[in-house]
Amino acid sequence: MKFEINSYQDYQKEYQKSVINPEGFWAEKANEFIWRKKWNNVLSWNFTEPTIKWFEGGKLNITENCLDRHLQERGNKIAYIWEPNNPNEKNIKITYFELYTKVCRFANVLKNNGIKKGDRVCMYMPMIPELVVSMLACARIGAIHSVVYAGFSSDALANRIQDTQSKLLITSNGAYRGTKQIKIKTIVDEALKKCESIKKVIVVKRTDENISMLTGRDVLWKDEEANVGDTCNAVEMDAEDILFVLYTSGSTGKPKGIVHTCAGYMVYVDYTFRNIFHCSQQDVYWCSADIGWITGHSYLVYGPLLSGVTSVMFEGIPTYPDAGRYWEVIDKHNVNIFYTSPTAIRALMTYDIDFVDKHQLTSLKLLGTVGEPINESAWKWYYKHIGKEKCFIVDTWWQTETGGIAISPLLNVSYPKPGYAMHPLPGIQPTIVDGTGKKLIGNEVQGQLCIKFPWPGMLRTIYNNPERYKQTYFTDFPGFYFTGDGCKRDKNGDYRITGRVDDLIKISGHLLGTAEIENAINSHHKVVESAVIGYPHPIKGNAICAFVVPFKTSENPEQLKLEIIEQVSHLIGPIAKPDKVQLITELPKTRSGKIMRRILQKILGGETTHFGDTSTLINPKVIETLVKENIKEFQLNNNQH
Ligand code: WT7
Numbered sequence: 001m002k003f004e005i006n007s008y009q010d011y012q013k014e015y016q017k018s019v020i021n022p023e024g025f026w027a028e029k030a031n032e033f034i035w036r037k038k039w040n041n042v043l044s045w046n047f048t049e050p051t052i053k054w055f056e057g058g059k060l061n062i063t064e065n066c067l068d069r070h071l072q073e074r075g076n077k078i079a080y081i082w083e084p085n086n087p088n089e090k091n092i093k094i095t096y097f098e099l100y101t102k103v104c105r106f107a108n109v110l111k112n113n114g115i116k117k118g119d120r121v122c123m124y125m126p127m128i129p130e131l132v133v134s135m136l137a138c139a140r141i142g143a144i145h146s147v148v149y150a151g152f153s154s155d156a157l158a159n160r161i162q163d164t165q166s167k168l169l170i171t172s173n174g175a176y177r178g179t180k181q182i183k184i185k186t187i188v189d190e191a192l193k194k195c196e197s198i199k200k201v202i203v204v205k206r207t208d209e210n211i212s213m214l215t216g217r218d219v220l221w222k223d224e225e226a227n228v229g230d231t232c233n234a235v236e237m238d239a240e241d242i243l244f245v246l247y248t249s250g251s252t253g254k255p256k257g258i259v260h261t262c263a264g265y266m267v268y269v270d271y272t273f274r275n276i277f278h279c280s281q282q283d284v285y286w287c288s289a290d291i292g293w294i295t296g297h298s299y300l301v302y303g304p305l306l307s308g309v310t311s312v313m314f315e316g317i318p319t320y321p322d323a324g325r326y327w328e329v330i331d332k333h334n335v336n337i338f339y340t341s342p343t344a345i346r347a348l349m350t351y352d353i354d355f356v357d358k359h360q361l362t363s364l365k366l367l368g369t370v371g372e373p374i375n376e377s378a379w380k381w382y383y384k385h386i387g388k389e390k391c392f393i394v395d396t397w398w399q400t401e402t403g404g405i406a407i408s409p410l411l412n413v414s415y416p417k418p419g420y421a422m423h424p425l426p427g428i429q430p431t432i433v434d435g436t437g438k439k440l441i442g443n444e445v446q447g448q449l450c451i452k453f454p455w456p457g458m459l460r461t462i463y464n465n466p467e468r469y470k471q472t473y474f475t476d477f478p479g480f481y482f483t484g485d486g487c488k489r490d491k492n493g494d495y496r497i498t499g500r501v502d503d504l505i506k507i508s509g510h511l512l513g514t515a516e517i518e519n520a521i522n523s524h525h526k527v528v529e530s531a532v533i534g535y536p537h538p539i540k541g542n543a544i545c546a547f548v549v550p551f552k553t554s555e556n557p558e559q560l561k562l563e564i565i566e567q568v569s570h571l572i573g574p575i576a577k578p579d580k581v582q583l584i585t586e587l588p589k590t591r592s593g594k595i596m597r598r599i600l601q602k603i604l605g606g607e608t609t610h611f612g613d614t615s616t617l618i619n620p621k622v623i624e625t626l627v628k629e630n631i632k633e634f635q636l637n638n639n640q641h
Helices: 010-018 022-030 063-064 068-074 096-114 131-141 152-165 186-193 221-226 262-276 296-309 325-332 342-349 378-387 468-476 514-522 556-573 597-604 620-640
Strands: 041-046 052-054 079-083 091-097 119-122 142-145 167-170 175-177 180-182 200-204 218-219 243-246 256-261 284-287 308-313 337-339 366-370 392-396 429-431 445-451 481-489 496-501 506-508 510-513 527-537 541-550 580-583
Touching: 010 022, 022 041, 022 091, 022 186, 022 262, 052 262, 052 510, 063 068, 063 131, 063 262, 063 296, 068 096, 068 541, 079 096, 079 131, 079 337, 096 131, 096 221, 119 131, 119 152, 119 186, 131 167, 131 243, 131 296, 142 152, 152 186, 152 243, 152 556, 167 186, 186 200, 200 221, 200 514, 218 221, 218 308, 218 580, 243 262, 243 296, 262 296, 262 392, 325 337, 325 527, 342 541, 366 378, 378 392, 429 481, 445 510, 468 481, 506 527, 506 541, 510 514, 514 527, 514 541, 514 556, 541 556, 541 597, 556 580, 580 620, 597 620
Parallel strands: 079 308, 119 142, 119 167, 142 243, 167 200, 200 218, 284 308, 284 337, 337 366, 366 392, 541 580
Antiparallel strands: 041 052, 079 091, 175 180, 243 256, 429 445, 445 481, 481 496, 506 510, 527 541
16 A cells, blocks of 8 residues: 655655645546546635535546455455444454445445435444445445434434435434444434435344334335345546535534535545555554544545455444453454544543453554544553554544544654644645634644645535535635634644634534534423533533523422433434533523623633623623522532432
């Protein structure tokens, strides 16, 4: 495998090239792929309209690059080692040739069920090989896949299906997660009551759960796949045709359907996968992320397949059957490169170190993290106990929107520096700006992170909502792509991501909008209004506190709190459940009606006197009341324990 970046000199050379002549730089990378027809124009763009097009006029199919081109050289190489939830169940090994055949067969199934180029297909599935096959089968025939994380509630699923107007849904009867069995199809049936666009549902049998099938709509994967051919010609796609839509939370209540296109995404994910993970042809690579998130799309499906490497795909959770499961799987499959989340590390750190020390972990060469800032103690634990002080750690910063990793430490380039994402990848031109939009030049600066030039993996729009696309990313700081993150460039020029600067909160690595959670809470009939804020949590990074104004405070407040938590779980999913609910009489608001979250943050932190400038508050007395209510709440909780 080719690694362009092997030393600091390489990095500098690549980076310079990517800035001085971005088109030449990316055209050279793009030349390595199979194209039906090469592009006419490498890049046309402006960040005002905004419009971004890479490799215009190029024709290709990403699955020919993920599958067909490997068949001769590594058809019998294992593409995926699937490790089931239950360690006693047999794992499954799928070669590149087998994967190719499965994808072709299922692409034929999709065609038989009326799916054509440009149609949207939604997946709501556990981490089973059929999910990868489904995505690639869509890509094979030019259908747009939209994977919805199977931890979302039926309402959240329904909203996403309605937004894409998906015609077909692929799901499973149930799912295994640790000791739990989840009734996936029941959630689907509930969601589909509100989704008229769905004409067909294809169901994989994963558990022994008996389910009801709706005649005419629901069919079994097994039955459909029985009578189709082993080959399926890949549909020729334009470079800028949509490959997939993936939803992420936004500052308004409604999630954003992030759109990625065929060619640019492919070129960028491939380049970053190779140069960050340095996976050789003999290596076994494992990304533990769920495919319902962008990390799974880019670095468990497309990235590794484009490189033709062997990946582990894991169905279960890190603590089942015990807190040593990840380490057991690493030994079992001789994993060389392991990519996971800070939340998982922090959770596993709390268990007895014997859960780690029982395992050898000698195969490991490189470790990665993604999704949220990693605190120094978690970094050190990972470095010492998992990497045995000999594995380089890549703390990779990126977003659903960036398509692939954008800032990361690089092997043989960066020195280990906990908490730092370090270096912008070639092609990424970060700019730090202050609140007024002024560019902060030089080192030792801190502000908000923007990117000033397009890269091939960046989002092209928000599905069905170009106006929101412009508003969210290109309006606050005209001429730049705005990330929504705070960032520091230290005296050495190294980058450190400091966290979100907008109304989004990272909980266990999952991005959630305060407005999304507030909408869910406010829909409870006993609630007037609410404000949600994040506060530091030792394992999840952040936890959620909801300040809620009920119609009447007197009647059974504890019961109401439980109902509110249940409401959020029902409307969004268990990941969005508030950790604390505080019933209050009034929210601190400005004259223009904006909630002053800063004040709530301070109240929660135990502040009683110093609230900064409160002159814009409509009712300054509200602070006094909030302080009293917070103290009461605190006493109440302490009496309970
Ligand atoms: C947000 C994007 C990137 C794939 C998974 C999450 C935060 C991500 C890091 C990191 C500090 C990080 C940012 C970013 N984030 N990686 N290494 N250090 N923060 O994708 O759900 O779109 O979330 O995750 O706040 O904006 P996402």
